[in-house]
Amino acid sequence: MTDTLVCWKCGAPITDLPLPIGRLAECAACRADLHVCRMCEYYDVRVAMSCRETIAEEVKEKERVNFCEYFAAKAGAYSGYAQESHAARLQLDALFGGGPAGTRQDNGKTVSRSQADAAREQLEQLFSSRGKGEI
DSSP: OOSSOBOTTTOOBOOSSOSSOOTTOBOTTTOOBSSSGGGBTTBOTTSGGGBSOTTSOOOSOTTSOOOOTTOOBOTTOOOSHHHHHHHHHHHHHHHHTOOSTTEEEETTEEEEOOHHHHHHHHHHHHHHHHTSSOO
């Protein structure tokens, strides 16, 4: 494990910020909030509320800035989780033909659609089956 403070999201070194890290501090490289649970020494997904500090109030969003008074910046907080999660989502989408809202697969290629087109298609599918004598 390294003693260098790095961004929990992108892994960029945090060298230009005064310590302790302020509540509104951001990563210079990716603009991610730094006063977050994921960057804290007490963050541990294996314990209740993902926090080893037993008297701290629960923070629901672990990747957003918070007011926790027990925050202690953790050296080497980057785990590559965000990139791994994104890569896994892309693999699932490729496997099952899914994708972001407003896209569809057409002969293996992703084709963009407007949200209005996607909504219209869903309505047509819904009402076309009911127009055949079904109620």
